[in-house]
Amino acid sequence: MSNSPVTGTTGSSEWEAVIGLEIHVQLNTRTKMFCGCRVTFGEPPNTHVCPVCLGHPGVLPVTNEKAVEYAARIALALDCRIADRTIFHRKNYFYPDLPKAYQISQYDLPLGIGGHLDVELEDGAVMRVGITRVHMEEDAGKLIHAGGASGRIDGADYSLVDFNRGGTPLVEIVSEPDITTPDQARAFLTQLRSLVEQLAVSDVNMEEGSLRCDANVSVRHPGEPFGTKTELKNMNSFRFLHRGLEAEIERQIASLEAGERIVQETVHFDPATGMVSSLRSKEEAHDYRYFPEPDLTPIELDEAYVERVRGDLPELPAARKERLADQYSLPPKDAALLAENKPLGDYFEAVAAATGDARVSANWVLGDFSAFLNTAGIEVGASPVGAAALAEMLGLVADGTLSGKMAKEVFEVMTTTGKSAMEIVAEKGMGQISDAGELDAIVARIVSANPGPAEEFRYGRDRVLGFFVGQVMKETRGQANPQMVNDLLRKHLGAHGE
Amino acid sequence: MGTRASRASSNPDVTGLTAHGCRDLLAGGEVSAVELTRAYLDRIGAVDGEVRSYLLVDEAGALAAAAAVDAKPRSQRLPWEGVPIGLKDIFCVKGMETTCASRILKGYIPPYDATVIAKLRAAGLVFLGKLNMDEFAMGSSTENSAFQITRNPWDLNRVPGGSSGGSAACVAATEAPWALGTDTGGSIRQPASLCGVVGLKPTYGAVSRYGLVAFASSLDQIGPITRDVKDAAALLDLIAGRDPRDSTSIGLPEPVGFPERSSLEGVRFGVIKEFVGDACEAGVRDVFDGAVDAIGALGGVCEEVSLPSVERGIAAYYLIAPSEASSNLARFDGVRYGHRHSHSEDLYEMYTRTRSEGFGSEVKRRIMIGTYALSAGYYDAYYAQAQRTRTLIIQDFARAFDHFDFLISPTSPTVAFKIGERTADPLAMYVSDLCTIPVNLAALPGISIPGGFSAGMPVGVQIIGPHFSERGMLGAAHALEKKLRVDVVPPLAEVAG
Numbered sequence: 001m002s003n004s005p006v007t008g009t010t011g012s013s014e015w016e017a018v019i020g021l022e023i024h025v026q027l028n029t030r031t032k033m034f035c036g037c038r039v040t041f042g043e044p045p046n047t048h049v050c051p052v053c054l055g056h057p058g059v060l061p062v063t064n065e066k067a068v069e070y071a072a073r074i075a076l077a078l079d080c081r082i083a084d085r086t087i088f089h090r091k092n093y094f095y096p097d098l099p100k101a102y103q104i105s106q107y108d109l110p111l112g113i114g115g116h117l118d119v120e121l122e123d124g125a126v127m128r129v130g131i132t133r134v135h136m137e138e139d140a141g142k143l144i145h146a147g148g149a150s151g152r153i154d155g156a157d158y159s160l161v162d163f164n165r166g167g168t169p170l171v172e173i174v175s176e177p178d179i180t181t182p183d184q185a186r187a188f189l190t191q192l193r194s195l196v197e198q199l200a201v202s203d204v205n206m207e208e209g210s211l212r213c214d215a216n217v218s219v220r221h222p223g224e225p226f227g228t229k230t231e232l233k234n235m236n237s238f239r240f241l242h243r244g245l246e247a248e249i250e251r252q253i254a255s256l257e258a259g260e261r262i263v264q265e266t267v268h269f270d271p272a273t274g275m276v277s278s279l280r281s282k283e284e285a286h287d288y289r290y291f292p293e294p295d296l297t298p299i300e301l302d303e304a305y306v307e308r309v310r311g312d313l314p315e316l317p318a319a320r321k322e323r324l325a326d327q328y329s330l331p332p333k334d335a336a337l338l339a340e341n342k343p344l345g346d347y348f349e350a351v352a353a354a355t356g357d358a359r360v361s362a363n364w365v366l367g368d369f370s371a372f373l374n375t376a377g378i379e380v381g382a383s384p385v386g387a388a389a390l391a392e393m394l395g396l397v398a399d400g401t402l403s404g405k406m407a408k409e410v411f412e413v414m415t416t417t418g419k420s421a422m423e424i425v426a427e428k429g430m431g432q433i434s435d436a437g438e439l440d441a442i443v444a445r446i447v448s449a450n451p452g453p454a455e456e457f458r459y460g461r462d463r464v465l466g467f468f469v470g471q472v473m474k475e476t477r478g479q480a481n482p483q484m485v486n487d488l489l490r491k492h493l494g495a496h497g498e
Numbered sequence: 499m500g501t502r503a504s505r506a507s508s509n510p511d512v513t514g515l516t517a518h519g520c521r522d523l524l525a526g527g528e529v530s531a532v533e534l535t536r537a538y539l540d541r542i543g544a545v546d547g548e549v550r551s552y553l554l555v556d557e558a559g560a561l562a563a564a565a566a567v568d569a570k571p572r573s574q575r576l577p578w579e580g581v582p583i584g585l586k587d588i589f590c591v592k593g594m595e596t597t598c599a600s601r602i603l604k605g606y607i608p609p610y611d612a613t614v615i616a617k618l619r620a621a622g623l624v625f626l627g628k629l630n631m632d633e634f635a636m637g638s639s640t641e642n643s644a645f646q647i648t649r650n651p652w653d654l655n656r657v658p659g660g661s662s663g664g665s666a667a668c669v670a671a672t673e674a675p676w677a678l679g680t681d682t683g684g685s686i687r688q689p690a691s692l693c694g695v696v697g698l699k700p701t702y703g704a705v706s707r708y709g710l711v712a713f714a715s716s717l718d719q720i721g722p723i724t725r726d727v728k729d730a731a732a733l734l735d736l737i738a739g740r741d742p743r744d745s746t747s748i749g750l751p752e753p754v755g756f757p758e759r760s761s762l763e764g765v766r767f768g769v770i771k772e773f774v775g776d777a778c779e780a781g782v783r784d785v786f787d788g789a790v791d792a793i794g795a796l797g798g799v800c801e802e803v804s805l806p807s808v809e810r811g812i813a814a815y816y817l818i819a820p821s822e823a824s825s826n827l828a829r830f831d832g833v834r835y836g837h838r839h840s841h842s843e844d845l846y847e848m849y850t851r852t853r854s855e856g857f858g859s860e861v862k863r864r865i866m867i868g869t870y871a872l873s874a875g876y877y878d879a880y881y882a883q884a885q886r887t888r889t890l891i892i893q894d895f896a897r898a899f900d901h902f903d904f905l906i907s908p909t910s911p912t913v914a915f916k917i918g919e920r921t922a923d924p925l926a927m928y929v930s931d932l933c934t935i936p937v938n939l940a941a942l943p944g945i946s947i948p949g950g951f952s953a954g955m956p957v958g959v960q961i962i963g964p965h966f967s968e969r970g971m972l973g974a975a976h977a978l979e980k981k982l983r984v985d986v987v988p989p990l991a992e993v994a995g
Contacts (some may be wrong), residue, residue: 007947009625051608051609051610053827054834055834056590056608056609056610056708056834056835057590057596057598057603057606057608057711057712057829057830058589058590058608058612058709058710058711059610059708059709059714059745060707060708060709060744060745060746061745062742062743062744062745063745089823092828092872094827094828094831094849096831096833096845099829099833099834100828101825101828101831102825102828102831153845154844160832163826226646263653287873287874289824289825289869289873289874289877290872291821291822291825291877291881292717294714294716294746294822295712295715295744295745295746296745297745297746
């Protein structure tokens with residue numbers, strides 16, 4: 001799909017989608033938003049709970065200062081203004097995964113307001129997506145429904161609740177409805193994810209739910225007022241976000257072209273069928289009755305605090321991209337790829353520093369190394385080949401010990417065995433013979449053993465050189481440095497006749 | 499007291515005994531902690547069949563705690579170790595059933611101690627048991643308890659007030675030397691007034707609310723119900739303090755100590771015009787006038803002051819408190835603890851039936867009012883408007899304190915009413931808290947002390963101070979208490995004996 005607006009299948013008029021995203025980022029603080037329980041993933045159910053996050057009678061919340069700092073970090077990285085005074089609200093609704101029957105969230109006085117993210121699109125164009133707000137809240141527990149076909153609470157035989165996740169700090173990022181295509185949405189989310197990852201405040205793993213995305217979607221003819229929007233949920237991967245948006249946009253266009261009206265509702269993307277379905281049921285009929293949380297006092301972050309957090313921000317992807325392109329003379333595309341993935345960028349910079357050759361380092365990091373990560377399905381941090389090891393191997397290429405082809409072989413062995421390039425070269429006798437003395441002796445021996453061809457060369461038959469190169473390579477099992485062999489042969493063949 | 503006489507003769511006569519009195523007996527070695535505890539348990543056994551202030555008497559736990567105190571050398575004991583206390587059934591006490599007098603929490607055993615409970619435990623107090631109250635502290639007569647009607651020890655046909663009616667009745671009947679209550683709109687002061695004891699509502703934030711089952715979070719405050727001002731001051735010092743578990747807690751600027759005072763020379767008292775005159779029944783007015791005269795005799799100056807916005811206090815309160823309550827009580831959903839309807843077809847039926855069965859009618863009424871007031875389209879007209887009114891009330895009090903050291907009024911416009919008299923008319927019940935509600939809305943400290951009697955029933959006088967003026971306010975209350983010399987032992991003692 002291109003970046004051009006989605007076009008309706010029938011009719012002459014063009015349709016344009018209007019998309020706003022709501023992203024939930026689970027913070028990786030040590031403890032929960034309002035109690036001292038550890039934030040965990042994948043632990044046995046209900047092992048990280050206490051009276052506070054279980055909503056026992058009489059308990060009170062206490063705000064996690066670290067979570068506020070992390071949220072401020074995200075807001076500042078998105079160029080939001082930090083509110084002088086921000087308060088929590090209660091969002092009231094009944095559900096078994098919500099122990100207090102209200103979520104402590106923020107409403108009309110969020111932490112961060114009015115930011116933006118500049119998103120680089122496929123074609124290299126940069127699009128600015130507005131950030132309406134960045135606010136703090138707590139996560140709900142997790143429900144497991146047993147029996148029944150739908151996998152939902154309606155029709156289940158029974159349901160179990162795991163409150164380990166309950167109370168985990170969340171930051172919600174709400175975008176302006178500036179996005180018009182699923183591609184743009186995916187690019188935005190990809191780059192937002194990379195930004196948050198670089199802030200080191202979240203694991204931003206969509207499959208594990210530490211990054212979640214809902215979308216508000218409507219369609220219209222370009223230039224017309226916004227159409228009625230639906231809220232699209234349950235897209236727990238970048239692929240599903242794209243497919244879900246496509247499906248919902250198509251559904252809305254088809255409905256409108258059939259003369260139907262769009263109902264404002266929540267729709268659910270089913271990855272199994274690729275279809276969206278309505279969640280219209282009483283569990284969705286909300287009036288959240290927001291009101292200020294009386295158990296918490298307002299948070300007032302003064303300028304010094306905000307400036308300290310701003311000062312502690314790491315280099316953000318946009319700035320890093322520019323610096324990488326500048327400092328290492330990398331093509332913009334390579335710089336962008338390295339800036340987007342912080343661990344990969346860090347890896348590259350470490351390799352480049354050790355080898356002193358940025359171009360070769362970038363080629364290897366973005367080429368063989370990235371290909372290996374993709375194939376193995378692992379992150380940079382889990383690679384058996386560290387930056388120093390790769391740099392050492394590239395050093396062997398630079399000093400002529402390894403040819404380009406041999407380097408690829410050695411690298412592969414490094415990834416499977418975790419051994420260093422030096423070790424592998426030594427064990428397998430793979431090093432190019434670049435020792436001038438050793439090669440000199442071999443060349444001298446071969447030249448004297450073949451007086452006939454040597455004579456021919458001296459009479460001007462340059463082609464015979466190929467024969468001698470072949471003999472040297474045979475002798476060295478192909479490991480002789482070709483340039484040196486050439487030079488030495490000319491020396492010996494010439495010298496012989498003089 | 500026949501009941502007591504039949505027991506071990508070493509048990510002391512606790513009738514009319516204060517907490518300080520208990521402390522002196524223990525310190526002098528005249529009684530052991532077990533003997534003292536046993537004496538209160540006997541007293542409960544003798545009179546609680548009539549008064550019905552206790553929902554739960556933890557005889558075994560209390561005696562074990564007392565025995566542990568006795569096992570310690572006296573020199574190593576803390577000042578209040580071994581002194582018994584009664585607890586309103588709204589505080590979470592680890593391992594002790596806590597119901598808020600509601601069916602929905604029947605059988606609920608808290609896994610943790612409220613901060614005030616932890617403090618009292620650390621101070622070595624002996625917990626006698628849990629005291630009756632209006633369900634979730636919603637009411638002014640304790641008739642809204644799901645479990646029992648508590649009677650006023652001065653006239654068993656009358657209510658003890660509420661919602662801390664069990665605490666006030668228990669102290670009046672000397673079934674505990676003192677007790678802990680909570681006050682959201684008058685729930686400590688009004689029952690103290692109606693039962694002829696002292697009730698103190700501290701400044702909002704003086705005492706941690708952690709572990710107090712929330713009714714209206716911005717108004718709830720924990721305080722002592724005692725036989726005299728000196729005990730109230732001591733219990734306040736035991737429970738006050740900033741608590742990292744309660745973000746709204748601040749603590750007191752200094753300990754109250756013993757607020758001994760006998761003169762009120764030069765102290766200016768404002769008599770709140772809107773709470774006297776026609777707002778009160780004649781007998782209450784007479785007692786209150788006597789208190790005003792007593793202040794004058796002590797050298798204090800009383801002048802009338804008008805706080806026009808306080809007349810809207812009840813209206814604002816009955817939007818703010820139910821709104822917060824509708825949210826606070828939503829957690830009682832049958833999912834994790836407490837009552838659950840067991841034969842529901844689906845989740846929503848489970849919620850509906852659990853809550854329909856679990857809550858009483860006054861609680862349901864307030865949940866509905868609060869839910870309505872917070873609803874989209876009504877929020878501005880009700881909840882937000884009530885908050886603006888609250889601001890006006892705060893400003894009225896602030897202006898008054900520019901001219902006066904303290905404000906005074908009757909605590910309750912009437913003496914204790916008959917059981918059943920107001921249950922059919924919620925608005926008549928709500929008016930019981932006319933003089934106390936604005937104090938909560940303004941987050942101020944207030945104390946009710948016995949002022950005298952009207953037709954044999956106690957009448958309380960309320961003193962209100964600026965924020966965190968507890969030390970001075972208790973001093974003034976102490977001076978007035980000494981001057982008024984109200985006999986605070988109800989005739990029940992003879993009836994029971």
